[in-house]
Amino acid sequence: MKWITARRRHPLAGYVVVILALALFGVGYAAVAPTSDQAQAQTLAADVQSPEDVDVAEGKTIFDQTCASCHGLDGSGGEFGPDLRDVGPAAIDFQVSTGRMPSMNPDAQMPRKPMVMTEQELASLIAYYNESIRNGDNGADVPYDVPDIAPDFADFEPLRSDFDSEEDYHEAVEEAEAEYEAALEEYEAEYDDYITGVDNTDMGMRLYLTNCAHCHGWSGGGGALTDGRWAPEIHESTPREIYEAMVSGPGAMPMFSDGVLVPEEKQELISYVKTLQAEPNAGGIFDLQRVGQVAEGLIGWVVGLALIVACAIWITAKQRAHD
Ligand code: HEC
Numbered sequence: 001m002k003w004i005t006a007r008r009r010h011p012l013a014g015y016v017v018v019i020l021a022l023a024l025f026g027v028g029y030a031a032v033a034p035t036s037d038q039a040q041a042q043t044l045a046a047d048v049q050s051p052e053d054v055d056v057a058e059g060k061t062i063f064d065q066t067c068a069s070c071h072g073l074d075g076s077g078g079e080f081g082p083d084l085r086d087v088g089p090a091a092i093d094f095q096v097s098t099g100r101m102p103s104m105n106p107d108a109q110m111p112r113k114p115m116v117m118t119e120q121e122l123a124s125l126i127a128y129y130n131e132s133i134r135n136g137d138n139g140a141d142v143p144y145d146v147p148d149i150a151p152d153f154a155d156f157e158p159l160r161s162d163f164d165s166e167e168d169y170h171e172a173v174e175e176a177e178a179e180y181e182a183a184l185e186e187y188e189a190e191y192d193d194y195i196t197g198v199d200n201t202d203m204g205m206r207l208y209l210t211n212c213a214h215c216h217g218w219s220g221g222g223g224a225l226t227d228g229r230w231a232p233e234i235h236e237s238t239p240r241e242i243y244e245a246m247v248s249g250p251g252a253m254p255m256f257s258d259g260v261l262v263p264e265e266k267q268e269l270i271s272y273v274k275t276l277q278a279e280p281n282a283g284g285i286f287d288l289q290r291v292g293q294v295a296e297g298l299i300g301w302v303v304g305l306a307l308i309v310a311c312a313i314w315i316t317a318k319q320r321a322h323d
C-alpha cells in the first residue's frame with residue numbers, strides 16, 4: 001500500500017481514482033445487463049407457399065414430434081409449456097417463423113433464431129393447428145395480407161458444382177440475378193401496396209413512442225426488462241412478424257389487439273418500424289451502435305460526470321497552487 005500513500009498527493013491522483021471508479025462501474029453494468037437479442041441470420045424464404053398449399057397430416061406429425069412434449073398432444077399445455085388452444089394461428093406463425101419455437105429451454109426467454117422448418121412445413125403445422133387444436137376461432141388469424149420476408153439472393157443462387165462449364169454457370173447466375181430482382185420488385189410492390197395511404201410516419205412515430213419505445217428503445221434496439229427478460233431489437237422483424245407480435249403478445253410483451261390499435265394504426269406503426277430498420281444508424285450525435293437510450297444515457301452520464309469531476313479537481317488544484 002506504500003506506493004499508494006506515496007502517490008496519493010500527486011496532482012493526478014484524483015483523476016486516476018475517478019477514472020478507475022467509473023471504469024469499474026461501466027464494466028459492472030456491462031456484466032449485469034442482459035445481452036439484447038443478437039441479430040441472427042434471417043430465415044431463408046424457401047418458396048413461400050400459399051396458405052392453401054398444405055398437408056394437414058404432415059402438420060400433425062410436426063406438432064406431435066416437435067411441440068407436444070411441452071404443449072401436450074392436444075395442445076392443452078403441460079408442465080413445460082402453456083396451453084395453445086386459445087392463442088390463435090398468428091401466435092404459432094410468429095413463434096415458429098422467428099425461431100423462438102420449438103423452444104430449447106422452457107425456463108428461459110427464447111432469442112430470435114433462424115426458423116427450424118420450411119415455409120411449407122409451417123403452413124401445414126398451422127393448418128393442423130386450426131383444424132384440431134384451436135378453440136373455435138379464438139386468438140388472432142395469420143395476417144396473410146401483411147407482407148412477410150423479403151426475398152434473399154441465396155435462395156436463387158445456382159451452385160457452381162451443378163455446372164460443367166464456367167460459361168453455363170455465368171449464364172445461370174445472370175438468370176438467377178434477374179429472377180431475384182423480379183422477386184424483390186414484387187415484394188416491394190406488395191409492401192408499398194400494404195402501406196399505401198398510411199405512410200404518414202409522423203403518426204407511426206407517435207404510436208411507436210407511446211406504445212413500444214419504453215421497452216424496445218426509441219431506435220428499436222431493444223432493452224432490458226425485469227426478471228432477466230428483455231425486449232429484443234426489432235430490426236430483423238418482417239412486417240407480418242411485427243403485426244403478429246402485436247396481436248399475440250409474446251412472453252412479457254402486452255397484447256395490442258385490433259381493438260386497441262386498429263389495423264390502420266398497425267400499418268402506420270409498421271411503416272415507421274420499417275423506416276427505423278432502413279436507417280443504418282438511427283441517429284444520435286455519437287455512433288453508439290444503437291445500444292438503446294438507457295445505455296446511451298449511461299454512457300453520456302459516465303463521460304459527462306468524469307468531465308465534471310475532472311474540472312472540479314483541476315479547479316481545486318489551481319486554487320491550491322495559487323494559495
Ligand atoms: C421445450 C419445451 C417447448 C417446446 C418443444 C415447444 N414449446 Fe412452445 N412454448 C414453450 C414455453 C415455455 C412457452 C412460453 C414462453 C414465454 O412465455 O416466454 C412457449 C410458448 C409458445 C407459444 C406462445 C403462446 C402464447 O401465449 O402466446 C406458442 C404459439 C408456441 N409456444 C408454439 C409452439 C410450437 C408450434 C412448437 C413446436 C414447433 C413449440 N411451441 C415447441 C415451450 C415449448
Ligand code: HEC
Nearest residue numbers: 098112211212215230231234237241242245250251252253
Ligand atoms: C412491456 C414491454 C413491451 C412493449 C410495451 C412492447 N413489446 Fe414488443 N416485445 C417485448 C418482449 C419481451 C418481446 C419478446 C417476447 C419473447 O421472446 O417471448 C417482444 C417482441 C417483439 C417483436 C419480435 C421481435 C423479433 O423479431 O424477434 C416485435 C416485432 C415487437 N415486440 C414489436 C412491438 C411493437 C410494435 C410494440 C408497440 C406496439 C411493442 N413490441 C411493445 C416487450 C414489449
